[in-house]
Amino acid sequence: MKEQLTLFGENAPRPLAARLRPETLDEIVGQQHLLGEGRVLRRLIDRDQISSMIFWGPPGVGKTTIASVIANRTQASFIDFSAVTSGIKEIKAVMQQAEENRRLGEKTIVFVDEIHRFNKAQQDAFLPFVEKGSIILIGATTENPSFEVNGALLSRCKVFVLKPLSEDDLVKLIKRALVSPKGFGDTPVGMDEEAIGMIAAFANGDARTALSTLEMAVLNGDMVEGRTIVTKETVEQCTSKKSLLYDKTGEEHYNLISALHKSMRNSDPDAAVYWLARMLEAGEDPLYIARRVTRFASEDVGLADPRALEIAVAAFNACHMIGYPECSVHLTEAVVYMSLAPKSNSLYMAYESAKKDALTRLAEPVPLNIRNGVTKLMREVGYGRDYQYAHNTEDKLTDMQCLPDSLLGREYYSPTTQGVEGRFKERLEAIKQWKKEHGK
Numbered sequence: 001m002k003e004q005l006t007l008f009g010e011n012a013p014r015p016l017a018a019r020l021r022p023e024t025l026d027e028i029v030g031q032q033h034l035l036g037e038g039r040v041l042r043r044l045i046d047r048d049q050i051s052s053m054i055f056w057g058p059p060g061v062g063k064t065t066i067a068s069v070i071a072n073r074t075q076a077s078f079i080d081f082s083a084v085t086s087g088i089k090e091i092k093a094v095m096q097q098a099e100e101n102r103r104l105g106e107k108t109i110v111f112v113d114e115i116h117r118f119n120k121a122q123q124d125a126f127l128p129f130v131e132k133g134s135i136i137l138i139g140a141t142t143e144n145p146s147f148e149v150n151g152a153l154l155s156r157c158k159v160f161v162l163k164p165l166s167e168d169d170l171v172k173l174i175k176r177a178l179v180s181p182k183g184f185g186d187t188p189v190g191m192d193e194e195a196i197g198m199i200a201a202f203a204n205g206d207a208r209t210a211l212s213t214l215e216m217a218v219l220n221g222d223m224v225e226g227r228t229i230v231t232k233e234t235v236e237q238c239t240s241k242k243s244l245l246y247d248k249t250g251e252e253h254y255n256l257i258s259a260l261h262k263s264m265r266n267s268d269p270d271a272a273v274y275w276l277a278r279m280l281e282a283g284e285d286p287l288y289i290a291r292r293v294t295r296f297a298s299e300d301v302g303l304a305d306p307r308a309l310e311i312a313v314a315a316f317n318a319c320h321m322i323g324y325p326e327c328s329v330h331l332t333e334a335v336v337y338m339s340l341a342p343k344s345n346s347l348y349m350a351y352e353s354a355k356k357d358a359l360t361r362l363a364e365p366v367p368l369n370i371r372n373g374v375t376k377l378m379r380e381v382g383y384g385r386d387y388q389y390a391h392n393t394e395d396k397l398t399d400m401q402c403l404p405d406s407l408l409g410r411e412y413y414s415p416t417t418q419g420v421e422g423r424f425k426e427r428l429e430a431i432k433q434w435k436k437e438h439g440k
Contacts, residue, residue: 016215017208019182020173022065023072029173029207030165031062041066041160048074052130052137054115054145054154057162060206063140067111076107076136082114091125098135108135115139116148123150130156164205171200173207174214184228189218191230198232201283202239213238253284257292260335264293265300269339276335286324286331290316293334304344304419311337342419350413357407364404397431399439
């Protein structure tokens with residue numbers, strides 16, 4: 001494996017994350033959907049059938065680690081290549097080295113970190129060498145490769161999606177670091193489950209962050225009778241965060257999202273923003289909150305203010321594109337908007353009522369008149385017969401039956417008079433009156 005040395009060479013102390021970098025598949029924590037027994041990537045590695053691929057996932061989930069393990073397992077020359085500091089000149093030098101390796105019968109794996117940072121010309125420079133097998137290209141990206149990697153290059157690579165590590169994964173990793181000779185195995189460390197859990201929660205799925213935070217906490221721990229004691233307060237100082245009572249899989253998780261939801265429903269923007277801050281500062285995934293706010297926009301605001309859904313979706317997209325902490329202000333905008341918007345749960349009630357009928361009543365067939373008669377046989381047996389095309393009428397309305405016979409006259413949507421929905425209520429009442437007057 002070839003790596004660029006630091007200015008101070010091998011004398012520079014190696015970070016904990018670097019010392020603990022796994023050397024085998026079994027040492028890798030997480031990504032079991034790819035690396036578990038019988039899983040696709042595991043099988044390719046075990047059978048030495050590696051081809052060019054792209055690893056797509058957030059930081060600190062093992063993209064570089066898996067690439068280096070692949071190199072070790074396949075006995076290939078491994079070239080670590082950064083898209084941040086390299087250009088066409090460096091690419092050509094690497095390709096020349098790979099060609100020499102190929103002539104000597106040696107495989108070359110070129111690992112390109114942050115491949116999305118390469119422009120089209122730089123990515124194209126890899127193409128001929130990937131096509132003729134001079135290199136096995138493994139690219140790593142935190143961005144969607146569909147948009148950031150050239151189509152020609154992407155079509156020659158298998159994309160594997162890596163997931164953020166779970167808190168259980170991170171707890172396992174931290175405990176391993178505390179006992180491993182590569183970690184703090186030779187330095188007795190006292191650290192309880194709560195402190196370990198705080199670091200795992202703070203890391204938010206990022207192994208590198210977890211190990212870096214652990215290293216800082218141990219270095220700042222208190223020496224007591226030959227042991228380094230890491231307390232909850234030490235972890236708080238190292239993370240620069242207040243320790244908030246929060247468990248993203250436990251009761252407090254649901255208590256806080258309930259508090260946010262009900263504060264918005266009660267039109268209390270101050271309380272809503274407070275509960276939002278409690279969740280974000282405790283490490284909640286902003287996308288989870290954005291999903292809940294988007295649900296609220298239709299469940300509790302609905303057609304009383306149709307713009308609420310637009311605001312919520314825009315906030316979700318902002319969270320997805322720029323992440324935390326920048327997206328906190330976008331979520332605040334959405335939460336305040338939902339709090340001040342007029343409220344209606346008529347859409348929620350309409351669906352729940354229709355769902356009950358769909359699940360408990362006889363599943364009648366679709367009436368023939370609103371089926372598509374796309375073949376001659378279907379039309380002969382009545383598909384589409386007596387269908388009335390509303391656009392052909394003066395009022396753009398018909399009295400055609402669309403519900404099954406057993407549900408005829410059933411009403412699910414009952415609009416309120418709140419906000420804009422008052423206009424929808426007037427329109428619906430006018431439609432019902434028209435159908436009553438023109439019905440058979």
